[in-house]
Structure formats: structure tokens, C-alpha cells
Amino acid sequence: MHRAARTAARGWSGVVGATTTRRCLKCRVPLQLSSRAYGVVPTPRDSEEKEMLAQILRVDHAGEYGANRIYAGQMAVLGRSSTGPLIQEMWDQEKKHLAKFNEILAENRVRPTALLPLWNIAGFALGASCALLGKEGAMACTVAVEESISEHYNSQIRALMEKDPERYTELLQVIKEFRDDEMEHHDTGLEHDAETVPGYWLLKNAIQLGCKAAILVSQRV
């Protein structure tokens, strides 16, 4: 009985050792036994694909980080008002998105954008200043940002589908799920009188212009 338990334990540790060896071989080493169940992103076949994936992941990570900070800014102003819980709920979903992208970035050894401190401050400032215009201002900010992000995710989905939908199945799944969440936030914002803020058109376009610039820059820097 004792011997059986010992041999069983050794066998189990052998199995565990084998799977962990395979997992850690998923590093940047030529002989890779990557099993797709572990990772969302497939191992790049050449440096071109690696660069493309890195850019996609970097800008998505930056986007979620920025969105996180925007909601933080909104909460700082409107946290104790009646819209507090609504903003908190949307913020929690963004936190989940950010956590997922942190995980993906670490796993695939992708460099995060160097402009993160800038997005930190800019996002917070944007969220806070829009929230100072009241609840409608915050909602308008949400609508503008979420529309930009959804558009951006859609173009990424299109690009990946054009390249090879089979290969990027898991990544596409993740991006689609996040895109749906962002669309939901967008609709929530519209429901809560985003359009009634004075200067809605100007505000929305200014924010969307800023978002487009941020996306362009975060891909490479």
C-alpha cells in the first residue's frame, strides 16, 4: 500500500513534470511543443507575423489601460453620485479586460507601449473633465471612447479574419467578446442621455480624434 502510494506519487509528479516542461518550452526557443490549449495567441511562424501580433496586442493593451483610467477619472468625480454604481460596473468590466491583456502580453513576451504613463494621465484627465460636465458629460465621453474602441476592434477582427481565421480562432474569440462588451457600454451611455450634453457633436469628435491618434501611436512606440 505504501509502495503503491509512493509509485503513484512518482508517476503523478512525472506527469506534472512533463506538462510543465512542455509549457515552459513555450518560450522563445526554437524547439517548441506549443499546445494551443494553453495560449490565446498562436506561436508566430516568422518575424513578420510576430511583429503584427505584437502591434495588435500592444495597442489593445494600451486601449484597455486607457479605458481603465478614463473610468477611474469619472469615478473620482461622480463616484458618490447616483451614476456611481453604473460607472463602477462598466469600470469593473474594463478591469477584467485589462487583466486578460496583461496575461496575454506576459505570455507572449510582447513589449507594452512606452506611452503608458501618458495614457495614464491623459485618460484620468479626460474622464475627470468630462465628468465635471455632469452625468451627461461622462456618458458622452463613454459613448465616444467605446465607439472608437469598438471600431478599432472590428478592424482588427477583419484583418485577422482576412489573414487566417483558423489560426487565430482563440484570439478572435477574445477580441470579439471584448468588442461586444464595449458596444454594450456604448449603448448604455446612449441610454443614459449622453446626447443631451451641450456640444455633444464637438466633444464626441474631439475625443474620437484623440483616440485615433492614441491607437496609431501605441502600435509602434
Added chain:
Amino acid sequence: MALLLRGLRAGRALRGLGRVVAAPTAANPQSGGLSRGFHRAALRLQDESKSDKHPSSSSSSSSSSTYHEHYQAHHAEPDPAEGPRDDSTSDPAAEEAARPNTSYQDQGGEQGEEYETEEQLQARVLTAALEFVPLHGWSMEAVAAAAETLGLSSASTGMFHNGAGDLVLHFIAQCNSQLTEILVEQHNQVQLGQAEPKKTADFLRDAVETRLRMHIPYMESWPQAMSILLLPHNIPDSLKHLSTLVDDVWYYAGDRSTDMNWYTKRAALTGIYNTTELVMLQDSSPDFQDTWSFLDNRIQDVVNMAAAAKQAQATGETVVQGLMGAAVTLKNLTGLNQRR
């Protein structure tokens, strides 16, 4: 046996190539003479493929010739007896040998037995050249000497457009990949439970020491190598190698950060590595003990700085909380908080 013969033939061919390349510079290169040389070479190629003991690979070796192997097959020894062969068969062969290989299937690179890409050949020559560096320094002389030991002409150094820079960059890339292999092996050992995970500071110290020890055989000429790396056209490549080195070391040290820490950690390690490398250049202590203690101190500095930064942040947060508390108290005292 067949492989040995083919190798010898290839060696002879390449030496012949040297003569072909050298001859036109000495004598007047006339297009007629060169085309005759090609013609004869094509005949030779046809001859080789006919007398090949492996019929299956002969067609592939003739049709999958790259530009490089095309030259390999050339015998430039003047052979007037072979001149007047039947032209009908030689012309297609000449055409076939001269046309660049655009066939989709034959560009696999592993078809023929002695097939080797140009990159592989360059790598082989540069690796061999490292042996001659203590003698000739980081220069094309070392590469030329190595080329000759491999059976190539010393003129084949012409394929290295960056000169000594190619040699140094190749050495650096080789050292970096050796280090990565060692780090992966250590990582595997830890994963399998056969080794204890090291603390970050120790890991970094061991990794940098291992990497710098690879310079010891070339220590006398290393200042020359470093100055070559500082040439403007080499700087992008050397920075790229340095950044991949530092990224690899931090990855295997366990860094999975996705914020500014990613940058600060790598910048710190780059600084440590570069300064330690410089110290090593003028270190004359036994087994570079001074360098390793310098390395220890620098890593300790970085660790202390990180701890101090964390401390400062914690203090800052506490101070802010204190200020907020004071502000709220003041508001209460002055009655601003009361709803009227």
C-alpha cells in the same frame, strides 16, 4: 564515400572559383572568355550530374542550384578537350544552370545532400574565423584565414559586406544564443523540481557573469570589437542584440511586468551589463574577480533603488491619506460639510 568525393569536388571547385575571380583581375576580362568559362562549367555540371552515383538527387541538384551552388559546380580549369562537345545538349544545360531557381518546390533548401544556404555558409566561415581572432584581431584577415581552412578561397571574404562588423555581430549573436540555451536549461531544471529557483539578484548576477565570461578568450582584442560595434552602421544591430539579451535575461529571471517596470528593469540591466563589460576590459585581477565584485555591487545598487522606490511610494500614499484626512477635518470644523 560518395559524400567525401562530392565534398572534395566541391572544395576543388571553389578553389577553382578563386582562380576564376582572380584571373579576370589580372588579365583582360573579355566577355568571350567568360562565356567560354561558363560554357565549360555547364558542361562540367552536366558531366557531374551524369556521373552521379545518386540518380535521384542528381536532377534535384542540377535543377535546384542556387546562384551559390552554381558557382560551386564550376570548374574553371581550362579544358580545351571538353570544348567541342555536342552543342545541342550543352546549351540547355548551360541555360538550366544559369537560370535562377524560381521553382516553388525546389527551394526547400534541404534537397541535395551538400546543399547549404548562403547564410549557413557565412555562419560557418565566421564561426571558424573566431579561432583566428587572437592572431589577426577582429578583421577580414581572420575571416580570410578561416575561409582557407574551410577550403574556400580567401577572396570569399567578399560575401561579407560589413567586413569586421559581420564577424563581431556573429560572435555576439552566438554568445547570446548560448546564454539563452543555458537559461532555458536552468529554467527547465527549476520546473522539474531538480533545482531551487534563484533570487532575482543572484539570477541576474549569474546570467551577466556567464555572458561576460564568453568574452574572456578574446579579451585582448575586445576593445577593438567594441569600437567596431560603435561604428554608426553597426549601432542598430548591436543595440538589437543587446536588447534581446536583456529581454531574455529578465524573462527567465521571472519578469512578467506589462507596465513601465518593463522598461525600467531592462534599462537598469542594460546599464549594469555595459558598465561591467567596460570594467572587465581593464581588469587584471585573477579570474576577473574585481569585475564580478563590481557586478555584485551594481546589482545590489539596483535592488536597493527598487526597495527605496517602493518605500517612497508607500510613504507618499500614507502622506496623501494624511492630507485628505486633514482636509476633511478642516471642512468639518469650518462647517463646509454641512448640508444646508
